Amino acid sequence: MKKSAATPAKTAPILEVSGLRLERGQTVILDDIAWRVARGQHWVILGPNGCGKTSLLRALTGYISPTSGDVSVLGHTYGECDWRDLRLQIGIVTTSLQASIPPAEPAIETVISGKYAQLDLWIKNTRADETAALKLLRFAGIGHLARREWLYLSQGERQRILIARALMANPRLLILDEPCSGLDPVAREHFLAFIEKLARRRACPALVLVTHHVEEITPAITHALVLRAGKIIAQGPLATALTGKTLSASFDSPIRLTRRANRLGLQFTGRGKNSVF
Known part of the structure; x- marks a missing residue:
């Protein structure tokens, strides 16, 4: 009988992923993903279309079974306890x-x-x-x-x-999957102000923001995970993991990261392999 995940382990990280690999047919979708979200951290996940963001989210919420590796929430591992209880610890907001x-x-x-x-x-x-x-x-x-x-x-x-x-x-982890999709510029700014308010809330769960747009990263975001072709190319504190160099590698195009008034922006500095210009 699988044990319940209703009681969280107080000393365990919010989320821990180790050796996560996802294959479908001959295609490797995720390759050796290792990632840890500690209490008090708020993360952003960035990467181009097809880099594995959606598949990673589905693995985190138990909707897709990885080929190998482990996903643990509050010290409880999928497959070793009731996954329905585990999934209740993770909130997800997606337009789907x-x-x-x-x-x-x-x-x-x-x-x-x-x-x-x-x-x-x-x-x-x-x-x-x-x-x-x-x-x-x-x-x-x-x-x-x-x-x-x-x-x-x-x-x-x-x-x-x-x-x-x-x-x-009352989730311990809240995933925001491209929450600004479909919003006009003014509505987006109001919504981002709400996200910042949420992140500063005393009882706020750990946040994971998934986006293509660095300008949607609010000051409360502390860490970044950058993906390319199913692999992690950078992760850690925002200031060190999210740079022009890592974004250029992720999107395979020369990019300069700018900072102005606590907000980030991108400047495209030339042609890359994925350029359509």
Whole structure:
């Protein structure tokens, strides 16, 4: 009988990946991934399309089985305990969830559904659940939208609701998979300000931001993981792992990393193998 993962190990890292390899047919998708997220750290994962970001996320959440290697959450390893309990420790916000939300579902019910890891919630709401969900919606700056149906929410409002939904389960790790996708520039800046507010929250889980855009990295992000062709080419504290050199290697194009007013930017400095210009 597999042991429960309900009780976290207090001294264990939030997440630990060792020797992770993923093969499908003759294709190696992830190759010897070793990564550790400690308490108090917030990470960004960067890399070009096809570098393995999505496959890594699916392995972290138990939706795909690696060829070899281990994934541990709070000291509990997939395959050695109930993976359903483990997955509850990891919240994920991705636009792919949006298609599964019923159009007529009020925002507060979408948030409550996160507690039960259930889409299209059919469980009757309790007063305690509604109070907790409303508190999270207010923290996200959208408490006034609690009764608004999913169909009539903007993209930015939906992303905030999905973050509140993930927080409803009190996860120890929160993955934000390209959360600014589809947002206009003004909505993106408002959303990034909310992410920064979330990261500074005392009870905030460890964050993992997955993005193509360095300008979406807020000051609260402490560490970076840079991928290329299924391999890690740099990882560690943001200032040392995220450089023009590592980004140039990842995207196979000459890039200069700029910093201005606590925000990062990129300058393309010439032609690389992947250039379409």
